[in-house]
Amino acid sequence: xxxxxxxxxxxxxxxxxxxxxxxxxxxxxxxxxxxxxxxxxxxxxxxxxxxxxxxxxxxxxxxxxxxxxxxxxxxxxxxxxxxxxxxxxxxxxxxxxxxxxxxxxxxxxxxxxxxxxxxxxxxxxxxxxxxxxxxxxxxxxxxxxxxxxxxxxxxxxxxxxxxxxxxxxxxxxxxxxxxxxxxxxxxxxxxxxxxxxxxxxxxxxxxxxxxxxxxx
Ligand code: ADP
Ligand code: MG
Numbered sequence: 001x002x003x004x005x006x007x008x009x010x011x012x013x014x015x016x017x018x019x020x021x022x023x024x025x026x027x028x029x030x031x032x033x034x035x036x037x038x039x040x041x042x043x044x045x046x047x048x049x050x051x052x053x054x055x056x057x058x059x060x061x062x063x064x065x066x067x068x069x070x071x072x073x074x075x076x077x078x079x080x081x082x083x084x085x086x087x088x089x090x091x092x093x094x095x096x097x098x099x100x101x102x103x104x105x106x107x108x109x110x111x112x113x114x115x116x117x118x119x120x121x122x123x124x125x126x127x128x129x130x131x132x133x134x135x136x137x138x139x140x141x142x143x144x145x146x147x148x149x150x151x152x153x154x155x156x157x158x159x160x161x162x163x164x165x166x167x168x169x170x171x172x173x174x175x176x177x178x179x180x181x182x183x184x185x186x187x188x189x190x191x192x193x194x195x196x197x198x199x200x201x202x203x204x205x206x207x208x209x210x211x212x213x214x215x216x
Contacts, residue, residue: 002028002029003026003027003028003029004027004028004029004063004064004156004157004187005025005026005027005050005061005062005063005157005187005189006025006026006027006060006061006062006063007023007024007025007026007050007059007060007061007062008024008059008060009022009023009024009058009059009060010022010023010024010046010049010056010058010059010060010061011023011056011057011058011059012042012045012046012049012054012056012057013057018210019042019045019210020042020045020046020049020056020210021209021210021211022059022210022211023046023059023211023212024212025205025212027187027189027203028187028202029187030183030184030185030186030187031187031188031202031203032179032180032183032187032188032190032200032201032202032203033187033188033189033190033201033202033203033204033205034189034190034192034197034198034200034201034203034204034205034216035047035189035190035191035192035204035205035206035207036192036193036195036197036198036204036205036206036207036215037191037193037206037207037208038193038208039193041207041208041209042207042210043161043162043191043192043193043207044161044191046191046207047159047161047189047191049061049068050063050068050084050157050159050189051080051084051086051159052068052071052076052079052080052084053080053086055069056069063079063083063156063157064083064156066079081106082153082155083155083156083157084155084156084157084158084159085106085149085150085151085153085155085157085158085159086150086158086159086160086161087143087146087147087150087158087159087160087161087163088146088161088163089161089162089163089165089166090166091134091139091142091143091145091146092146093134093142093145093146093149094134095133095134095135096133097133097134098130098131098132098133099121099126099129099130099131099132099133099134099137099145100114100117100118100121100130100131102134102145102146102148102149103117103120103121103130103145103148103149103152104116104117104149104152105149105152106149106150106152106153106155107152107153113152116152117148117152118130120148120151120152121145121148123148123151123181123182124144124145124147124148124151124178125144125178126141126144126145126148129141138171139166139167139168139171140167140168140170140171140172140174140175143163143164143166143167143171143175144174144175144178147160147163147175147178147179147182151182151186155186156187157187157188157189158186158187158188158189159188159189159190159191160179160188160189160190160191161191162191162192162193163175163179163190163192164176164192164194165192165193165194172194172196176196176197176200179200180200183200183202198215198216201216202216203216204216
């Protein structure tokens, strides 16, 4: 089996707090992986290691066969910019850019890229709101823009950290449905404490006491 993401014996501690105690994980291209665990269990830490935002103390993290710990600063920058699309709990849209401009952010703002961003906005159902600003959208719509922004750069991997943690029930359902609909084209890791995500998961794991347990 060729895996897109492969972690082997990954350890991570902050000062005296050991958060990850030997994580082994393989993710196949095209899988939607759900990472459950209570608050403080290390979900964000694990996503950040995979996304090249934080560094492990030991162990291997390979994406597309490249070992993250061996990348220099320039390679890491390119990795974060090109390979990973990151979706945050609080959307992190730029308030002074339109929906379309936000969606196109991952691309360099060229004419043809804007056209592609329009196609992606259609996929997330927001083509009619392309000229609005984030403050003129609901939370769920803002998160759909953030998902469009992540998708627009066609990253090898999309990671989402508590993507519906700030949304009400109906908006959460809409965002979850959106993840389900894009899952075939993308490899996605979603960290959440919401077990409703198990329904859309190809694989699911629970993080507890620094150890990963397979639950689906
Ligand atoms: P989760 O996302 O599952 O809520 P986190 O990965 O955010 O968990 O945090 C796991 C543990 O690591 C927590 O005890 C948290 O306080 C600690 N932690 C996270 N980031 C840092 C940091 N930058 N410095 C020190 N401790 C941290
Ligand atoms: Mg977290």
